[in-house]
Amino acid sequence: MGYDEEIPRKRLGGASMNDEKVIMKAQDPNVRNKNFEEVELGYTEEEAKKEASRCLHCKIPRCVEGCPVNIMIPEFIAALKDGDIKKAYDVISETSSLPAICGRVCPQEKQCEAKCVKGIKGSSIAIGSLERYVADEAIKNNFTTMIKVPKNNKKVAIVGSGPAGLTCAGDLAKAGFDVTVFEVLHKAGGVLTYGIPEFRLPKSIVENQVKSLKKMGVVIRTNIPVGNAITLDELQKEYDAVFVGTGAGLPKFMGIEGEDASGVFSANEILTRINLMGSFKDDAKTPIKHAKKAYVIGGGNVAMDAVRSLKRLGVEAHIMYRRGEDELPARKMEVHHAKEEGIEFDLLQNPVKIIADENNNVTGMEVVNMELTEPGADGRRSVKEVEGSNHIVECDMVVMALGTGPNHEALKESDIALTDRNLIEVDETGTKTSLDNVYAGGDAVTGAATVILAMEAGKKAAKEIIERFK
Secondary structure: OOOOOOHHHHHOOOOOOOOOOOOOOEOOHHHHOOOOOOOEOOOOHHHHHHHHOOOOOOOOOHHHHHOOOOOOHHHHHHHHHOOOHHHHHHHHHOOOOOHHHHHHHOOHHHOHHHHOHHHHOOOOOOHHHHHHHHHHHHHHOOOOOOOOOOOOOOEEEEEOOOHHHHHHHHHHHHOOOEEEEEOOOOOOOOHHHHOOOOOOOOHHHHHHHHHHHHHOOOEEEOOOOEOOOEOHHHHHHHOOEEEEOOOOOEEOOOOOEOOOOEOEEEHHHHHHHHHOOOOOOOOOOOOOOOOOEEEEEOOOHHHHHHHHHHHHOOOEEEEEEOOOHHHOOOOHHHHHHHHHOOOEEEEOEEEEEEEEOOOOEEEEEEEEEEEEOOOOOOOOOOEEEOOOOOEEEEOOEEEEOOOEEOOOHHHOOOOOOEOOOOOEOOOOOOOEOOOOOEEEOOHHHHOOOOHHHHHHHHHHHHHHHHHHOO
């Protein structure tokens, strides 16, 4: 969302700096923690131009190096500064098929903004916020990306409509390929649709980005479970190339006593039911149990999404993480937003048992305190239990947000090679699998990662496929 790591301190009363970035306005925390509307409100035209005017337009743009999809950042910012939104959008669209999404959920503070020269002595340019502004204006004004090359009469099947699949589809369509995307769920978008909450990424934005791909000629077929309705081998025979971007959607659990109790969920289930099935609505067909007190176990972005969603359902929502605040893997701004919204953080604690009543309903957890060790050779601090620190916390819901693994249902009856981590094996290109003309990328290859890294993988695969059929 265009923030560097110093922003939370500034908002909380830190020292002001000259030439600071324009901070995007947000809903009041005590209002937004009761609704699912987008937290960040977006730039006005005046704010966007003011922020764009801060760019130095470096001769060697390190920000571009920091962008996994290599958006020509100085060029789009220059066009924005001049008031030419269409040109700014065209520049972004040359390398990114999902700018309205990237502007909202990419960890710019670790990528493009981390490389910004302005950030050395002050505040980096709010690149993500500017990208979001341009993309949102493009949506309002119905800008489209026109395909300028003729069709090449080659067909490509994309398995999975998440960020890797959609990016691959967009780049191939621009190169003249006929592209069909197969999605097992009833809506396209993958993790963008089922995993990221409405308050961080409105589903209308995802739907619009999908619609843009359809305008480019991409065909999206939902409710098609590859591996069952049609096999990968059958797709190989029907299409000139296949890209597998099935993600990593299988949740992980701790393996502790009591995890089978009623009231124990994965973060995936909570988020999918809320985001894809509207379970937060009063008339939902699959409502989520309205717990009184819930603990979300984990400290990543998914944990923050789950705990903030539960808060909006009126639950007393806690994060429990076995390390300290400095070790939280979630984006600092997401942690900051969670704290603003009243989320409780129980750090350096870890559950060892889930307690249930005679009806197998969760009533609490047995928890141990943890302590950090001295840094090892790699500089990383481990954690260990504090002996004799076992204690009980009361709750009626536990949500596991411990990461995810790959779901290879789409690979059934296929001889595709897998790694010892049960991920799809690729060669030195990073995308070519053991099967002829079958490529793969994103979480199915790397394990759970970020949206932008999945997009980078989709772009790499598209490039390989384009080179293959030149």
